[in-house]
Amino acid sequence: MSQFLPLLVTDIQRTIRDAVVLTLQPEDPKAFAFKQGQYLTFKQDFDGTELRRNYSICAGLDDGVLQVGIKRVDGGAFSTFANEVLKVGDTLHAMPPQGTFSAGLEPDRARNYLGFAGGSGITPVLSILKTVLKREPKSTFTLVYANRAVNTIMFREELEDLKNRYMGRLSVIHMLESGQDIDLFTGRVDQNKCAELFKT
Ligand SMILES: Cc1cc2nc3c(=O)[nH]c(=O)nc-3n(C[C@H](O)[C@H](O)[C@H](O)COP(=O)(O)OP(=O)(O)OC[C@H]3O[C@@H](n4cnc5c(N)ncnc54)[C@H](O)[C@@H]3O)c2cc1C
Numbered sequence: 001m002s003q004f005l006p007l008l009v010t011d012i013q014r015t016i017r018d019a020v021v022l023t024l025q026p027e028d029p030k031a032f033a034f035k036q037g038q039y040l041t042f043k044q045d046f047d048g049t050e051l052r053r054n055y056s057i058c059a060g061l062d063d064g065v066l067q068v069g070i071k072r073v074d075g076g077a078f079s080t081f082a083n084e085v086l087k088v089g090d091t092l093h094a095m096p097p098q099g100t101f102s103a104g105l106e107p108d109r110a111r112n113y114l115g116f117a118g119g120s121g122i123t124p125v126l127s128i129l130k131t132v133l134k135r136e137p138k139s140t141f142t143l144v145y146a147n148r149a150v151n152t153i154m155f156r157e158e159l160e161d162l163k164n165r166y167m168g169r170l171s172v173i174h175m176l177e178s179g180q181d182i183d184l185f186t187g188r189v190d191q192n193k194c195a196e197l198f199k200t
Contacts, residue, residue, distance in 0.1 A: 004043050004093040005031055007066070012088055019071040019120065019154050020083050021058065024092065026066065036061055036131035037102035037124040040068060040094040046077050053078040056123035057097065058155070060130030069154055071120035102128055110138035116189065118146040122154050133166045140168075144197065146175040146189045173197065 011023035026032040032040075039056040055068040072083040086092075101124050103113075113132055117125040122145060129141050147153045153174065163170045173185065175193070180186040184196055 002095055004095055006091050006093055007032070009086060009088055009090045009092060012086065015069070015154055016152060018083065018152070019069060021067055021069045022082065022086070024066045024068070031096045032066055034066070034097035035102050036127040038097035038099040039124065040097060042078065042092055042094045044078055044081065044092070046081070051077055056127065058123040058126045060127055060134060062134045063130065069120065069123045071154065105131065105135050107136055109136065111136065113139060113141040115141065115143045117143065118189070119152070120154060126155055126158070129170070130162065133162065133169060140170070142171045142173070144173045144175060144189060148177045149179050150176065
């Protein structure tokens with residue numbers, strides 16, 4: 001049987017209008033030791049119906065916190081609840097971390113990582129990126145990050161801070177559907193766009 005364990009909500013940050021980052025304190029911290037790129041399955045009762053939803057951990061291994069980022073989906077049950085109802089001090093229930101979306105770390109190697117993310121899909125990539133920059137000091141990371149517009153970019157400031165902290169090792173290419181001056185960075189990430197990007 002699936003095991004759901006309690007987590008206290010200790011902080012809620014609204015990073016953009018339609019997304020929150022929840023900081024969670026598990027009652028049993030050992031059960032929530034995670035690998036970069038893993039996700040949590042939460043269960044929540046909505047008018048007598050139990051829903052289960054997955055949210056990727058967005059913290060890196062060395063951040064010392066357990067965090068998930070939840071973007072509100074129009075008409076979505078859990079994401080609207082997390083964005084509009086949930087308060088600091090509430091308790092959520094989640095299964096221990098799951099998932100195998102990560103590359104093994106090799107601290108002595110100098111690797112060049114390339115990550116693609118769109119919208120809230122940034123969360124596991126952010127966890128991987130932060131962990132790689134910290135634990136593989138010779139590696140670099142290029143992130144191609146697609147969003148609708150500037151004001152919908154989750155973790156934009158955190159990514160800028162990381163670029164400054166790991167000077168020269170993190171490149172972020174923001175692809176927006178609109179609002180960019182340069183054609184190369186406007187539109188959807190498809191085969192042609194990747195071919196154009198890789199030329200540079
Ligand atoms: C491994 C994994 C990791 C994920 N990580 C993240 C993450 O880090 N951050 C994040 O924000 N999301 C993440 N997601 C997505 C997340 O799990 C949810 O799918 C998302 O938040 C929507 O859930 P919800 O309960 O809010 O919406 P739902 O209630 O599931 O609704 C989704 C959409 O379907 C519509 N809908 C619902 N019921 C009906 C119906 N009967 N008929 C027609 N339309 C209907 C709703 O209006 C809404 O537009 C992840 C998903 C997976 C699988």
